[in-house]
Amino acid sequence: MDKLLLLLIVSLGIVITGCSDDNKVWEPHSPLNTSSLMLQYAEQNNYKQFNTLLLEGSDEASIKKMFETVKQVGTNSKEIKTFTLVTFDNGKTLLVHLTSETEDGKVLIQDVIEIPTEIASDIEKELNKRFEK
Numbered sequence: 001m002d003k004l005l006l007l008l009i010v011s012l013g014i015v016i017t018g019c020s021d022d023n024k025v026w027e028p029h030s031p032l033n034t035s036s037l038m039l040q041y042a043e044q045n046n047y048k049q050f051n052t053l054l055l056e057g058s059d060e061a062s063i064k065k066m067f068e069t070v071k072q073v074g075t076n077s078k079e080i081k082t083f084t085l086v087t088f089d090n091g092k093t094l095l096v097h098l099t100s101e102t103e104d105g106k107v108l109i110q111d112v113i114e115i116p117t118e119i120a121s122d123i124e125k126e127l128n129k130r131f132e133k
Contacts, residue, residue, distance in 0.1 A: 028053050031082045032100050039078060042070040082107070085115075085123070093120035 028034035041050040
């Protein structure tokens with residue numbers, strides 16, 4: 001009887017642990033995952049879930065604009081790439097193309113390019129537009 005109870009407890013622990021990892025898929029835990037969820041929610045016309053992916057304090061008009069942009073631009077065929085902008089105090093900006101997370105949990109650099117000042121300025125203005133209100 002004790003062995004049966006122990007087996008039941010261990011099995012239940014494995015099931016609970018396994019289920020909790022499955023739930024992580026539905027949480028924005030990495031840039032790739034968050035981008036994938038964004039696309040999925042837009043394709044499903046699920047504004048409520050889309051909204052959960054955004055930084056708290058985003059205004060409703062900006063959120064709706066982002067949602068509509070993703071819906072209008074998106075197609076069935078897509079590729080998600082991860083980039084980081086690095087801006088220096090001298091006005092120079094680098095675009096760093098990163099890999100997806102590797103099996104050993106690392107994110108590595110694939111490429112680095114300098115972005116022309118005018119383009120970097122335009123990107124910065126566009127990204128900061130919703131905070132200027």
